[in-house]
Amino acid sequence: MRGGLPGSYDTAEKTWLWGWANPGLRSSAVVAASERIGESGRRRGVAELVQQGVDLADFTDPRQAVEALAFTGAAVLGAPGYLGHEAGPNAPGARAHPRRGGAYVNASAGFEEAGARMRSGQSLSA
Template identity: 50%
Template structure:
């Protein structure tokens, strides 16, 4: 995704607007990163000039710290090239899924932000219910 597109996506995601009735305001999500469909790269949002240093990148910063602590370059490199993967888009989803696990987030969102890219977000609100798998006997068929 061209840098101006990524910057525009980050600027939109960092803007908090009043929520309509029954909806949560956008301040309750954090941006993880964006996936460029044209060059198959992932840009962590903490490295995005449009959002660097803003509250919206708090979750991505936590993933970065985890990467530094555990020597995982995919979480510390600003841009992660994915074209060598059989399915680069799935590789980007895997980065978001891994970040979700590191953060203990109840899920993540991957949205088409523009024709060339996808933005990945995680809920960042303690009121978001977390579902945990339960173990027990399987129901009879």
């Protein structure tokens, strides 16, 4: 099994930072695949994939928007899913999100909110 770090979420700032933009990890093997996410965003004109950081503070549940970004990154990379893990003393632990039949399985309201924003042409960080 191969793994990498597509990005990270700052719970205090409510922002997502793509792995390729992380100054402590830039150009390292652990974020190499995430560079393809940024390249895909540039080719397709998707601001949230190109911005180093994405402000998610306006979401009802920013963590669900984080999952939407992680799902999108996994889809760009052709990954079979992703493993999310919250760090910190009160974190609930890891969650695995497999992809079935080409679609990621997640019925959360935040994911639906992010999808609706993208379909309507709104920015995820709006």
